[in-house]
Amino acid sequence: MSVVPGTRRGGCLCGAVRYTAGLTKLEFGACHCDMCQRVSGGVNLSFEVPAASMRIEGEGSVVSYRSSDVATRSFCGICGSNLWYRGNDPSGKPQHYAVGFGTLDDKSGMIFASEICIDTKPDAYDFAGSRPRQTTAEVLG
């Protein structure tokens, strides 16, 4: 696994949780599923970080909520910032982080690469631009 093009820093609103993430690609995506809408309070934008490439400071302030059998969502227990989503693997294999795009210190150069669960996006808004957009059924395959 190669980590390019380097690392980015980020953290929550109050600064209690900080991270250094090694990115494999400068891409992020939107998930329009109902749970992501609720946990983000809007549109959930996130980028992937391999488990081995994520270093967290202030981990004691991270609160995690197992939102389903599929995944666990984490936020800052002090300021409430939505931090990341991780899959639940019964085997215990470390799962990648889907880190909230808004938590990045530097968002430059990041490409909005995909939208998923497009069938549950509210009609009230759309993102401009062209990119792959998958329905929930297509994502679950």
Next chain:
Amino acid sequence: MSEIYINHKPDSNAFSADRPRLTRKETLEKFGISDEEALT
């Protein structure tokens, strides 16, 4: 639907369609908030 602090939005994503879009300065002016009073 409206958008505020549009000058803080990352270049990488944008909502489509026309709607009011205010910069931070315009937002503070609209709501009568001074620069010192604004938290962000």
